[in-house]
Amino acid sequence: MVNLKITSTKTGDFMDYGFIRVAAAVPGLRVADCAYNAEKIIELIARAYEKESQIVVFPELCISAYTCGDLFHQEMLLEECLTQLERIISETRDKNIVSIVGLPIRADSQIFNCAAVILKGEILGIVPKAYIPGYSEFYEERWFAPGSKALTSSIRLLGRQAAFGTDLLFRDENDGGICFGIEICEDLWVPVPPSSYQAVCGASILFNLSASNEVIGKYEYRRQLVRQQSARCFAGYVYTSAGIYESTTDVVFGGHALISEYGTILSESERFCDEDQLICAEIDVQRLLNDRCKNTSFMELQQKPDYRFIDFKLRDLDLERLERAVDALPFVPSSPEKRDERCSEIFSIQTSGLAKRYRHTAAQYAVIGISGGLDSTLALLVTVKTFDMLGLPRKNIIAVTMPGFGTTNATYNNSIELMDTMGVGIREVDIRPACLQHFKDIGHDAEILDITYENVQARERTQILMDMANKIGGLVIGTGDLSELALGWCTYNGDHMSMYAVNCSIPKTLVKFLVLWAAENVVDERTSNVLRKVLDTPISPELLPPDKSGEIKQKTEDIVGPYELHDFFLYHMMRYGAPPLKILFLAEQAFGNSYRPEVIKKWLKVFYKRFFSQQFKRSCLPDGPKVGTISLSPRGDWRMPSDACAEVWLRQLD
Template structure:
């Protein structure tokens, strides 16, 4: 029985890091050759990185990618290697997989369907290839087949679907590969991480192996490549509709290799059973994203305004998890080397001490802050090993307030100036925490979440200040549930105080008993409205008709919540435009730079909300 030794290599690449990307590729090839692998497939755009943005539009960038493909040829002796790169043909750029073997190029296969929804803008850079078309491409004086190709290795015929190609139903290239009786289909991908997506992807690949009557091998990119999107490094092999191989997600390594001995006409093997947990996936993705952002920006660590509340506490724990997971997978010396701290942090130091080197926190209290949140913040910081500072900003708030009162000739009061008096407290915290970040040559972590982004419940230049916003794509309801899970399942006992508190901005006087949900609406309700309004793009009336049977709320109350959501959403687009870069972590987000564009100026759903109010049931 013929056996083909195949492998996939998930690589953590960085745009414009030509040598770093090349070294990752070569290291993976060498490891595969040592394991006697015969075909090694890398992910989509593995030479350049997927997140190269408008660099793809230049003439020099695709050309340089070809130069690095040429540099890889000597390493393909005795092995077939499939590499992703952009290729320019006159005025068009194509997203291609190049197949190289024994120092030669066998051909280029361009992507036929481009991703254009959600976080993807591939039509800006690339042109889709026409099915069935094959031309000749001049590769440094050699004529190479370019187009809808299949290849042979031993007794196996193999071909490619590149990422989005596989999601096209009856139009997908795989059906033509099936007609050509291929035994193996590779899917080199740059498929962004989202909680729950691994299960969807797994089902697609198992189904593909069954309906296309071929072994189906999917290989994804790895890591926070260029700032926003995270790739989980997933590699999945399926045959006869059954899962055969699946890599652990979200490795901290530079590359991750997975191998399999594929038998032609083999009997059905025992299927694997994969576990899926959104809370665990969120933890892995966010901690890896922080790790990559830290090392790729060559920053010395993180600074966080730790309020003792849910959002900032979540971020503190994610930094601690970044250290714990990174050290456990890589070992302390390699972990410190990757974050450029091997010279000033002892490799024998504990995980808790490393957190102290990397995370500095500060509780910035006012007369409106409670002792409960101070204790909550200090307890958590101490429990994970973070540096903790505590200072009051009342003098700064008073100074600003007195100046404006003198300028306008009247006193500010909570009755007439509520928002102003709240916001000045949040903004007064920003300059000093930025000072600490600058002193430490560190990244300032912004603490706003997606639910706050929806309704503008965040102070510009206050809690939105930061270099990176790790949880801006995650809803507050999920965060509250995750914190309880992290306390019990991950063992962060320092979260006990956080989990006992009701979320509050603590910007009004304590006797007013301010809570977030009183200011807005219950967070689970925000989530349900948000999913229908933003993810599914439903109108206010549609949302009401859907939710009135799902939520146990009086009709007038539900109408009020929906109206409030849309009014605040429309009014606060300018805030979302200014949020710090955030990680894409869920099935959708509200970042206009990556997922949801909305006009800054609009009529604010005035007519649609009037129709909702007048709806007679």
């Protein structure tokens, strides 16, 4: 696992949290003018160094330019490329940054299209291109030999002995998790790219020096290749290609550069730009290695070639802010189009899962408690859609409102109006008399508004729903969501229990958008108006009496903390195994304008304490559909001992 390089737990001291800052450059080159090109490369290396990049990659054959044609057979060009490589090495020796540059190199009586890896005046290694295209507009076979034709594993270059071959991987001497491999242009386009083997053998970051020209449709396909290869390899993929000034004769280049991490584009250049470009981003190596460790299929590819590892010392990265964006709502797509698509798909997963349960049990009725809040509203929407799909009458959905000691007029009216507009069966059961009787039975003073006072109400409601379902031969549809399960914000054997829990893997931040999406896309105008009222209602269990004005007094987020923070914590802990200090750092990046650092840390401690102490509730959850990458089902994604200690995690935040 990558070393997080944390030397202090105090914010501001040196730490990189497992990030590597990389850069991809697109210089404006002149074809065959190696001295001019070297000057551009040196300038961009300096710019990347100033931006605290640790590794920078340049396009294919950037010292000569890609489109030199038969000039590659000219001694003058080959020698000038070496002269300018020496100049680049010399003029950047004072900069602690790994630079990957492209040039033609003669070896074994052949010419190879190569990437030279240089650092502080030294050549770490030379990687030749593995696959040489000889089709359509590409004539590289006329000039270059594939890497497999190399006869030697090292070459004498500029008075130095340098490792040479397609079997080189470059590894940080202090942290083996930081390892990169190199492929060149066409290598990515073959059925099994070299980077696939490099990743299996330890490369967490993959670099591609390219000269991909522009034709209609190629841009999007190339972009998908980079995204998909980074996803398949659980890796960062850094790609850069020749710019417009290398366009000549029949081909035009656009200068396309991309930085991708596990299928997500972190940064992208502007194509057809007439200025030099440098894009930078941090790649989260820690999260990539965590995913590799969890994915049991990753290491199944055993038929792999042996690699030689070249060790080097990576420049330290002292992070204050990230170049990459950190999404404050990681469960919710930021694009409205993608958000609508996500909501539609989740709604389909929920209804399909519930429909299967009804087909299997041959049940004809559903019983669901309606509180006037977000979760029960979403559960009712899903149940109605399911019954419509199965051809069952909506009146077979018995929606029950159960006013208690904390019920306000606003939520009560929301409940009644929602049930009415949805055309379901409506029942009302006032739980207050039964709760008072129960207080009397167990000897509890009804004036003491403690946990017993609250949980008696939750369990009474669940008892009513369960018994009513038994009476009519129906299923109790659970309403609780993923965020509540993570925090244990549910009453054991109360709202914690149901016969099928349709919201169990949907976090609170996403529930809001699902209800809004339904208001805009699924229901009629009258129901839509009710849904918007629900969205405007504060989140509350309504187990304590309202305030003097009849408004909700018990607001969940005042007690356990903001759900947007807890969902953020949950996502990064569960999805990537991020430790507390890293989550704190990321949260400060995402919420810096909304919460002070000490407030974020306060709620992060609350999150860990509740997450660990409340596992026993998650260990006996009812069935429910998994809709995203994170689920707390004890039968699927999360198998945690109920009595595990949180001390190791909390100690890092002290």
